[in-house]
Amino acid sequence: MAILPILRYPDARLHKTAARVTRVDEKIRKLIKDMADTMYAAPGIGLAATQVDAHLRVIVIDISETHDQLHALVNPELLEASGEADCEEGCLSVPGVYEKVRRAQHIKVRAWDAQGAGQTFEADGLLAACIQHEMDHLVGKVFVEYLSRLKQQRIIARLKKQLRQAM
Ligand code: NI
Numbered sequence: 001m002a003i004l005p006i007l008r009y010p011d012a013r014l015h016k017t018a019a020r021v022t023r024v025d026e027k028i029r030k031l032i033k034d035m036a037d038t039m040y041a042a043p044g045i046g047l048a049a050t051q052v053d054a055h056l057r058v059i060v061i062d063i064s065e066t067h068d069q070l071h072a073l074v075n076p077e078l079l080e081a082s083g084e085a086d087c088e089e090g091c092l093s094v095p096g097v098y099e100k101v102r103r104a105q106h107i108k109v110r111a112w113d114a115q116g117a118g119q120t121f122e123a124d125g126l127l128a129a130c131i132q133h134e135m136d137h138l139v140g141k142v143f144v145e146y147l148s149r150l151k152q153q154r155i156i157a158r159l160k161k162q163l164r165q166a167m
Helices: 026-041 125-138 149-166
Strands: 046-048 058-061 071-082 085-089 099-103 106-112 118-124
Touching (some): 026 058, 058 125, 118 125
Antiparallel strands (some): 071 106
């Protein structure tokens, strides 16, 4: 079991664009395992590789309360998106901040699983919001960037203060 350090907003590395995975090998499977361990330990319901400074298109999600419904998505692609829903979101890279974000209500996604097998599936509600949130990380976008500039500045000031107090 390996717990990886999670980058904290506004770390510039959170804005890197992740590269496509060419093959799911032992290295990628280890990354998935470590990311899942890190997410469960936090605890959180989703984590993108970007957040652990591994810039590859890999995300892990588990929205269950029992922590036994792990979804590992490699090279996720959004095939369809429809409807709108406001969901209160948080992020392990932005601790203590929860804000409503409007996203598609229903999505259709294609991705590889931890065995490298292709899968296409549909998601709604919280799972859909979570997948969209994590996919944003892979293109360097953090959820607070959907908020007003003023709110973002307040969040950055608060996180910087937390960091200073932790040192
Ligand atoms: Ni996040």
